[in-house]
Amino acid sequence: MPPGWPEQVRPPGAPDWERSAVTWLFDLVPPDYRAHEVLRRYPVLLARMAADHVGAGLEAARAGWRTVRVELADHLPPEAVEAAVAAYEREGARLASAARGVSVVAGALRGEVWVPRL
Template sequence: MALTTYSPIDSDWPCQVRTPGSRDWERSASKWLRELVPARYGSYPLLVRQPVLLARHAQIQLQHEIRVVRTALHTARAELPATGMPESVIEHTIKMYAAELAQLHHIARGVRVVMRALLDEGSARHGH
């Protein structure tokens, strides 16, 4: 069964999401995905009822967040000194952005494996 490849033991599988095939796993996936998108999107009934759409939106949202943080990281050393910020603050800012970038990449990998599991579940349910 293909679903056995998705496991909370997988380093990319989010701990907030139950194992596929377990009771309420899709609901736990939707709940986690809603936390990744701006709150107003989590209130759209269509996105709440269709976890694959929600996962797709979360993927797009994360791609944009990654671009924003990457830009902030790459421009910090050149632009922040002009603000009069002390070098130590600039260094901490760069470390913060680097850590955030790593975290966003980890979350994006989690969204990808959850999306794959949701798609597999949908295919199994529809006999594909």
Template sequence: MGTVYVPPGWPDRVHPPGAPGWEQTATEFLLDCCPADYRGYAVLRRHPVVLAGFAAAYVEGQLTASRTGLAQVRVRLADHVSPEVVEAAAAAWHQETARLTRTRRAVALVEESLRGRVFVPRL
């Protein structure tokens, strides 16, 4: 088997589709994107494509919450902490929103691959 192309944003720790153990690495990655309690559902551990849908919904919810936190941080904290702390909190929300945006893309790519999509490089 030749080299399999994975697009930008593919998670480093997930083997390329078709590689030995790729679905296991995908499952581990997806479970790490979810609350620990999700590990208790056999259907999610046994069916990576089902897990991918759960992970996508969970990460999207986190991203929505992070965007809300970022939008409200200055107003909610202005009367309670110094301006420097408000800015540090805003920076943390901004970093978390960026991280979750990357995670959402990675989860979507893995889900697409689990559903049979083959990625090809653009020329």
């Protein structure tokens, strides 16, 4: 599997791999997205929307990490500010991993074949 392939998604070509990809992608977007039949019918579109959503969340986490100390220093005790920084770091790492996963899953949904390099 390509680096970053999510463990929740079966390998391309395996039985029900696309269904596992769709389930995983829906877990990354707001629950209301499940109401849109077009996203079930066209998993490539769902992957695109998941990439947009995850990317926006990642950018928000990065912005929060950069600014939380300055913006909340007068309103929170130092330990709360540091806990917020740590939460932003964990969330940023989770979202960066999800973004990598969305990218490789989207490629597989478009028919791209990953070939390992030596």
